[in-house]
Amino acid sequence: MHGNENGLHPDTGVTSTIFVERSLNEIRFWSRIMKEHSLFLRLGFRAEDTQLIHEANQFFRLFERLEQTAHAFTNQSDPDQIRSFNSEVQQAATSIFAFKRKVLGLIITCQLPGANNFPLLVDHISREANYFRKRLIELNQGKLKPLPDAIIKENVFFLRIMADHAKFIGHLLDPSERKLIDIAQNFSNDFDQLLYQARDLEGMVPYSQTVPLLDQFLDQNRVSVTSLRDFKKTARELIEQCKIKSIIHPLLADHVFREADRFLEIIDMFDAHLTSHKTNPRFVED
Numbered sequence: 001m002h003g004n005e006n007g008l009h010p011d012t013g014v015t016s017t018i019f020v021e022r023s024l025n026e027i028r029f030w031s032r033i034m035k036e037h038s039l040f041l042r043l044g045f046r047a048e049d050t051q052l053i054h055e056a057n058q059f060f061r062l063f064e065r066l067e068q069t070a071h072a073f074t075n076q077s078d079p080d081q082i083r084s085f086n087s088e089v090q091q092a093a094t095s096i097f098a099f100k101r102k103v104l105g106l107i108i109t110c111q112l113p114g115a116n117n118f119p120l121l122v123d124h125i126s127r128e129a130n131y132f133r134k135r136l137i138e139l140n141q142g143k144l145k146p147l148p149d150a151i152i153k154e155n156v157f158f159l160r161i162m163a164d165h166a167k168f169i170g171h172l173l174d175p176s177e178r179k180l181i182d183i184a185q186n187f188s189n190d191f192d193q194l195l196y197q198a199r200d201l202e203g204m205v206p207y208s209q210t211v212p213l214l215d216q217f218l219d220q221n222r223v224s225v226t227s228l229r230d231f232k233k234t235a236r237e238l239i240e241q242c243k244i245k246s247i248i249h250p251l252l253a254d255h256v257f258r259e260a261d262r263f264l265e266i267i268d269m270f271d272a273h274l275t276s277h278k279t280n281p282r283f284v285e286d
């Protein structure tokens, strides 16, 4: 099945090229993220948790392969091939989601005493897997959330992710790094507040979905995400150069930096489309 002459997919009305481009963009970004989560999980297990270590290693290899495949495709690839690739990746995301929830259950019920991943971190990475899974389903269904709904929902998701990151950094720094812990704590408070604001706005839907309110909402979030992103960048450099004491893996520092950068890109994309044409940039309506 190919796009018709206007470049529209016959089933969904989503432009074929945009569909391919969005799908590959999501998979390239999130497969790498899922691959790294597998590594972080593995590093947090105890030496005797050989079965869990084995499962984590399998997920690492799975997402490494999917990431490579995504890079082998191009924006000119056949949309039908991408459609089935999306389903394959979606199944992988569903499996890693189930694995993360299982691990969370084991930690919370004290069946892995002495393991080194916080429950909130495992919950956090399971939420990211679920987000990835849902994005792929939406893309394949060509189902479009209206722009104002997408703006609020994506911000609620990412603000919570950012608030968690600040808490992880604060807790993985050595207790003697008092100044940096203070900064991380301030970011945590800032993002908790922004998250509450976003939920308040969500509660006032549909009346809150005016261009001026959404525009202001995006601008305010952008300010905080930019400073958190810069703080993560600095932390990453300090960790790489071994200038601070922590149990933060350098790859984790880079990982949370990339996620903040992704959120900023999404904010900018929404902002650009909010005031110009009122289509949803992430899904593209016909």
Ligand SMILES: [Fe+2]
Residues within 6 Å of the ligand: 033, 037, 125, 128, 255, 259
């Ligand atoms: Fe992550």
Ligand SMILES: [Fe+2]
Residues within 6 Å of the ligand: 124, 128, 161, 165, 256, 259
């Ligand atoms: Fe994250």
